[in-house]
Amino acid sequence: MNAPLLAKGGGPVIPNFGHGTACLRNNHWFCSSWVHDHWGDILQPALVQHIYLTLISVGIGFAISFALALIAFRFRFFGPPLGAVSDFLYCIPSISLFLLLVPVTGLTVTTLVIPLVAYTLFVLYPNILAGLRGVPPEVLESARGMGLTRRQTFWRVELPLAVPAIMAGLRVATVATISIATIAAFVLYYGLGGPIFDAIGQPDIFRTELVAAGGLTILLALTADVLLTLVQRALTPWSRPR
Amino acid sequence: MPSEAAELVFDEATKVYPGRDGAAVDHLSLTVPAGEICVLVGPSGGGKTTALKLVNRLIPLTSGYIRIDGRQIGDYDLVELRRSIGYVIQQVGLFPHMTVEANIGTVPRLLGWDRKRIRGRVAELLELVGLDPEKDRRRFPAELSGGQRQRVGLARALAANPALMLMDEPFGAIDPIVRARLQDEFLRLQHEIRKTVVFVTHDIDEAIKVGDRIAILREGGRLAQYDTPEQILEHPVDDFVADFVGRDRALKALALKTLGDLELSPATEDGLPRLPVDTSRRDALAVLVAERRDAGLVVGPDGSPLGVVKREDLLR
Numbered sequence: 001m002n003a004p005l006l007a008k009g010g011g012p013v014i015p016n017f018g019h020g021t022a023c024l025r026n027n028h029w030f031c032s033s034w035v036h037d038h039w040g041d042i043l044q045p046a047l048v049q050h051i052y053l054t055l056i057s058v059g060i061g062f063a064i065s066f067a068l069a070l071i072a073f074r075f076r077f078f079g080p081p082l083g084a085v086s087d088f089l090y091c092i093p094s095i096s097l098f099l100l101l102v103p104v105t106g107l108t109v110t111t112l113v114i115p116l117v118a119y120t121l122f123v124l125y126p127n128i129l130a131g132l133r134g135v136p137p138e139v140l141e142s143a144r145g146m147g148l149t150r151r152q153t154f155w156r157v158e159l160p161l162a163v164p165a166i167m168a169g170l171r172v173a174t175v176a177t178i179s180i181a182t183i184a185a186f187v188l189y190y191g192l193g194g195p196i197f198d199a200i201g202q203p204d205i206f207r208t209e210l211v212a213a214g215g216l217t218i219l220l221a222l223t224a225d226v227l228l229t230l231v232q233r234a235l236t237p238w239s240r241p242r
Numbered sequence: 243m244p245s246e247a248a249e250l251v252f253d254e255a256t257k258v259y260p261g262r263d264g265a266a267v268d269h270l271s272l273t274v275p276a277g278e279i280c281v282l283v284g285p286s287g288g289g290k291t292t293a294l295k296l297v298n299r300l301i302p303l304t305s306g307y308i309r310i311d312g313r314q315i316g317d318y319d320l321v322e323l324r325r326s327i328g329y330v331i332q333q334v335g336l337f338p339h340m341t342v343e344a345n346i347g348t349v350p351r352l353l354g355w356d357r358k359r360i361r362g363r364v365a366e367l368l369e370l371v372g373l374d375p376e377k378d379r380r381r382f383p384a385e386l387s388g389g390q391r392q393r394v395g396l397a398r399a400l401a402a403n404p405a406l407m408l409m410d411e412p413f414g415a416i417d418p419i420v421r422a423r424l425q426d427e428f429l430r431l432q433h434e435i436r437k438t439v440v441f442v443t444h445d446i447d448e449a450i451k452v453g454d455r456i457a458i459l460r461e462g463g464r465l466a467q468y469d470t471p472e473q474i475l476e477h478p479v480d481d482f483v484a485d486f487v488g489r490d491r492a493l494k495a496l497a498l499k500t501l502g503d504l505e506l507s508p509a510t511e512d513g514l515p516r517l518p519v520d521t522s523r524r525d526a527l528a529v530l531v532a533e534r535r536d537a538g539l540v541v542g543p544d545g546s547p548l549g550v551v552k553r554e555d556l557l558r
Contacts, residue, residue, distance in 0.1 A: 136333075136335070138331060138332075138333035138334065138335035139335045139336075139337060139338070140335075141300070141331060141335055142329065142331060142334070142335030142336070142337075142395075143335075143337075144300060144324070145298055145300060145324060145327075145329035145331070145408075146324060146325065146329060146348055146349050146352075146398075147320075147321045147322070147323070147324030147325035147349065147352060148348075148352065149321060152352070156337075157337060157339075160339045161337075161338065161339055163339075236339065237382070238338055238339045238340070238341075238382040238383075238384065239338075239339075239384075
């Protein structure tokens with residue numbers, strides 16, 4: 001990690017790259033030469049870490065949410081308490097949750113993943129449950145009347161019909177995770193939050209790095225949203241009348 | 243269960259919902275002969291739908307018996323029983339995520355038919371209910387009109403060739419014009435396939451049109467009268483039935499008969515209103531009243547005059 005030189009006594013902050021261009025010296029909003037030079041050593045690794053962090057968090061969050069939603073779906077009385085827990089987790093400010101975990105799990109990626117997973121629960125658990133519970137009663141009645149067993153009804157009717165709600169939850173959870181994950185760099189230099197904190201941690205914000213890393217975060221969120229939308233369309237051709 | 247048509251017997255069938263006063267279905271006894279349509283009709287609270295759902299055990303009996311071809315429903319495996327009974331409900335309940343073909347093939351798939359057989363059966367059924375076997379097969383329920391959905395619902399219920407069909411207000415949510423057409427098509431279909439059908443409706447006119455026999459249930463799930471439509475219209479057993487079928491029951495009875503079985507007198511005057519021989523007596527009367535005439539000329543399907551019918555003959 002190249003810490004930019006901090007100039008004492010005011011004056012423009014010049015990153016300590018010997019060949020700083022005029023663009024960089026004047027701290028313009030976006031200098032493509034810097035992005036080009038530091039794609040390989042700063043931006044790309046941060047982007048890959050960010051994607052990894054998001055996938056792990058959303059993946060684990062989805063698995064936990066799905067299991068919890070199944071329990072609440074099967075045994076109704078578990079619904080309200082589980083919902084309350086996921087709501088409560090969401091109420092803890094993310095920075096404090098990251099910091100609270102440092103003494104427990106240390107300066108590791110685990111410390112970043114746990115809060116992110118907790119936040120996905122808030123979105124995924126109620127969405128999956130609402131999807132499963134949202135199957136129209138007449139559809140369930142006809143399934144029962146035709147002699148589908150409880151298990152067949154779940155796999156063939158309830159779960160497929162819950163897919164739009166589940167995918168909607170996944171989209172929100174993924175985009176939110178990509179965004180919240182930048183804050184994780186406050187605790188551990190990891191993901192696109194790293195270069196962002198670097199850029200704003202200087203007396204005079206290093207604009208190019210902020211714009212590049214922030215822009216990548218936005219681009220990543222948009223790409224994830226579009227990809228998940230496409231996946232949903234492929235999975236649910238029935239939900240859009242042709 | 244044999245798959246052509248089954249006799250259905252309600253024998254003192256009773257349903258009492260826990261925590262509720264009085265029975266929903268109270269010692270209901272009636273026999274639906276194989277291949278006939280029995281319509282359960284009555285005011286709300288009469289237990290018609292409950293009685294229907296007792297048959298496929300969506301609602302468990304409190305006491306009494308229901309037998310299909312002599313065998314008690316409780317003796318069937320629950321899942322097997324339901325798969326062998328066609329079930330059609332008002333809201334249809336098609337699976338929105340499945341194509342028309344997959345919807346219709348639901349029970350055959352559960353029964354383990356091979357793909358080719360299911361495909362053939364689906365095509366046959368689509369044809370039977372008046373849909374396009376090629377085009378409509380791949381569509382999703384959201385792309386169909388209400389009437390088309392109910393046709394698919396009917397095809398789906400018929401898929402595994404059940405001996406018994408349960409139909410709970412199947413045309414209740416459909417606009418009157420399409421409903422009348424679906425009723426006609428259903429009757430034409432029934433003429434071919436001859437299933438035993440239990441058909442629930444709250445509409446006495448539909449009951450009269452569709453039913454071979456009508457069971458009128460009153461509040462508390464008690465059977466008021468079980469008879470043919472003609473008998474119910476002409477000889478209601480009590481004031482409740484007479485009220486329920488309506489003050490125009492004499493006219494409704496006329497609607498059940500055509501001009502075909504009347505004795506006609508030879509044609510003598512010209513310019514009489516022409517009445518095709520398959521016109522109902524009620525419609526013929528309406529024509530004569532509207533045209534202020536005392537008689538009409540009955541004509542055959544080819545338009546040839548058969549004879550004259552007088553207004554008072556229609557009322558006999």
